[in-house]
Amino acid sequence: MMISPETKLLLRKLRRNRLAMIGVVLVSVLVLATVLLPWVLPWDPNKMDVRNALQGSSAAHLLGTDQFGRDILTRIVYGGSISLRVGFYVTFASLILGVGLGALSGYVGGMTDVVIMRGMDALMAFPGLLLAIALVAAFGGTMTAIVIALTIVGIPRFARVVRASVLQRKESDYVLAARALGKRPTVILVQDVLPNCIGPILIQTTLKFPTAILGEAGLSFLGLGLPPPAPSWGRMLNEARSFMEVAPAAAIYSGAAIFITVMGFNLLGDGLRDVLDPRTQSARR
Amino acid sequence: MNTAAEIELPENDTAVLTVRDLVVRYDMDEASIHAVNGVTFDLAPRETYAIVGESGCGKSTVALSLLGLTPIVGGEIVLDSARLTEMGRAEMARVRGHKIAMIFQEPMTSLNPVLTVGYQLIEAIRLHTSMGKRAAREHAAKMLGRVGMSDAERRLRQYPHELSGGMRQRVMIAMALSCNPAVLVADEPTTALDVTVQAQILALIDQLREEFGTAVVLITHDIGVVAETANRIAVMYAGRIVEEAPTAALFADPRHPYTRGLLASVPRVDRVPDGQPMPTMEGSAPSMRQLPEGCPFRARCSHSTEKCETDPPVRVGEGRMVRCWLYE
Numbered sequence: 001m002m003i004s005p006e007t008k009l010l011l012r013k014l015r016r017n018r019l020a021m022i023g024v025v026l027v028s029v030l031v032l033a034t035v036l037l038p039w040v041l042p043w044d045p046n047k048m049d050v051r052n053a054l055q056g057s058s059a060a061h062l063l064g065t066d067q068f069g070r071d072i073l074t075r076i077v078y079g080g081s082i083s084l085r086v087g088f089y090v091t092f093a094s095l096i097l098g099v100g101l102g103a104l105s106g107y108v109g110g111m112t113d114v115v116i117m118r119g120m121d122a123l124m125a126f127p128g129l130l131l132a133i134a135l136v137a138a139f140g141g142t143m144t145a146i147v148i149a150l151t152i153v154g155i156p157r158f159a160r161v162v163r164a165s166v167l168q169r170k171e172s173d174y175v176l177a178a179r180a181l182g183k184r185p186t187v188i189l190v191q192d193v194l195p196n197c198i199g200p201i202l203i204q205t206t207l208k209f210p211t212a213i214l215g216e217a218g219l220s221f222l223g224l225g226l227p228p229p230a231p232s233w234g235r236m237l238n239e240a241r242s243f244m245e246v247a248p249a250a251a252i253y254s255g256a257a258i259f260i261t262v263m264g265f266n267l268l269g270d271g272l273r274d275v276l277d278p279r280t281q282s283a284r285r
Numbered sequence: 286m287n288t289a290a291e292i293e294l295p296e297n298d299t300a301v302l303t304v305r306d307l308v309v310r311y312d313m314d315e316a317s318i319h320a321v322n323g324v325t326f327d328l329a330p331r332e333t334y335a336i337v338g339e340s341g342c343g344k345s346t347v348a349l350s351l352l353g354l355t356p357i358v359g360g361e362i363v364l365d366s367a368r369l370t371e372m373g374r375a376e377m378a379r380v381r382g383h384k385i386a387m388i389f390q391e392p393m394t395s396l397n398p399v400l401t402v403g404y405q406l407i408e409a410i411r412l413h414t415s416m417g418k419r420a421a422r423e424h425a426a427k428m429l430g431r432v433g434m435s436d437a438e439r440r441l442r443q444y445p446h447e448l449s450g451g452m453r454q455r456v457m458i459a460m461a462l463s464c465n466p467a468v469l470v471a472d473e474p475t476t477a478l479d480v481t482v483q484a485q486i487l488a489l490i491d492q493l494r495e496e497f498g499t500a501v502v503l504i505t506h507d508i509g510v511v512a513e514t515a516n517r518i519a520v521m522y523a524g525r526i527v528e529e530a531p532t533a534a535l536f537a538d539p540r541h542p543y544t545r546g547l548l549a550s551v552p553r554v555d556r557v558p559d560g561q562p563m564p565t566m567e568g569s570a571p572s573m574r575q576l577p578e579g580c581p582f583r584a585r586c587s588h589s590t591e592k593c594e595t596d597p598p599v600r601v602g603e604g605r606m607v608r609c610w611l612y613e
Binding site: 172173174176177178179180181182183184191192195196198 | 352354378379380381382383386387389391394395396397398399400408409412413457460
């Protein structure tokens with residue numbers, strides 16, 4: 001589809017939002033680093049070299065080495081790719097399933113709505129990480145298991161946001177006009193209702209991304225993520241804890257990686273919300 | 286509630302649309318809203334039939350009912366000898382926008398903001414015809430021309446927010462007429478527009494009614510709007526038609542006390558009273574949740590007697606109808 005003038009206007013507004021632009025830069029740097037640096041860095045993230053363990057920064061090891069002598073920068077870069085993949089899969093899966101369930105719930109209404117929304121309420125009654133821990137413990141520590149666990153935790157919020165939005169659009173004049181034209185309900189849902197819910201969905205998507213990354217880091221910190229020696233940020237942070245007084249580099253850098261990534265996505269998400277939601281805009285002016 | 290099978294309008298074989306004893310009720314959580322309580326009328330081909338009344342009298346509900354978009358609980362609607370009130374959902378969807386189409390009050394919000402005008406227009410055409418994309422696009426451009434929009438090709442690529450209210454209403458009209466319906470229902474089509482644009486849109490609807498041979502049901506609260514375009518006028522009050530007459534006759538000789546009150550409260554340039562307040566009707570319309578027994582207008586009527594506590598009779602003659610005890 002073409003870029004509509006409305007979209008152009010939103011992009012311009014986004015560009016003027018300084019915090020959002022910081023988010024864009026952080027996220028871009030992160031993505032570029034995880035994609036490009038593996039080609040440049042000479043080290044294998046999992047190759048141990050115990051003689052060079054726990055070193056500080058040097059020309060060879062820019063951020064030093066961990067307790068097994070592995071290059072910290074290399075591990076952070078490879079860990080970034082794990083984090084981003086988990087973030088992407090989880091966000092995508094919860095987006096699809098959440099939008100589907102939320103749209104069904106809001107558009108069909110009645111018993112369908114009651115059943116779906118009570119199911120979502122039940123999922124939301126558990127603290128997110130606790131539920132994920134239980135699920136990963138059940139499925140085992142593979143990428144698929146982590147993604148499934150975090151997705152199940154992520155669906156309810158999407159479903160709620162989409163349902164609320166669909167309920168609102170369903171009563172709009174253009175939906176009535178579409179019905180008066182003789183459009184079928186499914187066509188109206190796809191053409192007239194959902195495209196107009198894109199704002200809240202987009203915001204929820206950008207906010208889900210850092211939550212998913214944080215979730216994966218949390219799981220691996222607790223030892224439930226990908227098994228060693230996979231360079232996951234959460235696990236690196238946990239392993240570095242024991243050596244924090246002697247060699248704080250590993251802990252600082254993996255912590256910083258998590259922090260910067262999550263902050264980047266959050267700033268971007270907040271910026272998008274400011275741009276897409278007219279109410280927050282008027283409050284700022 | 287008496288749903289009045291008493292109305293004996295002259296049976297009209299040529300009527301394109303026949304509505305008999307239409308009853309519509311919205312069931313809410315605690316109460317039911319009796320929006321339409323026995324509406325009967327015929328629509329002749331190429332005719333403009335206006336339904337006027339104040340907010341909440343049920344006129345918009347009548348409009349939506351004609352397209353089967355309300356919970357109809359009684360009566361029947363016959364369009365071109367097809368009984369709409371007995372149709373299933375899928376069958377009704379094929380009639381909507383095809384045999385009977387509608388335009389709405391708010392052109393600003395009646396178009397989907399994320400799709401181009403062309404996409405929406407082509408979609409409307411392809412819903413009810415077997416036209417291919419290209420043919421539908423040509424037809425869409427032609428329709429825009431017929432509703433008086435120049436530069437149709439560019440308009441097709443524009444989004445609704447790039448058009449003014451009057452332009453959007455033209456697009457709505459083009460969409461409604463694109464499948465050449467037998468009946469066009471216009472629900473307050475000019476209320477949201479500037480006065481100058483109002484006249485243009487009304488003239489356009491009238492011109493297209495002629496060209497397409499469509500009959501028009503014009504719903505409005507503005508009796509001035511109907512004076513020029515309508516052949517016949519029905520005055521609605523509390524979910525019923527209280528008076529129906531040819532336009533000229535209604536203005537010359539309003540019979541129902543409500544119609545008289547309505548006409549008296551229209552401000553007119555040629556009789557500005559010096560320093561006198563504009564005439565208004567006392568009181569307000571009864572709640573549609575709980576309508577009183579008998580004539581619903583009696584609390585505001587200066588002619589009311591104890592007779593009015595029972596349902597008023599319907600008097601038909603001279604091509605007009607009035608529902609009032611005064612003419613018994």
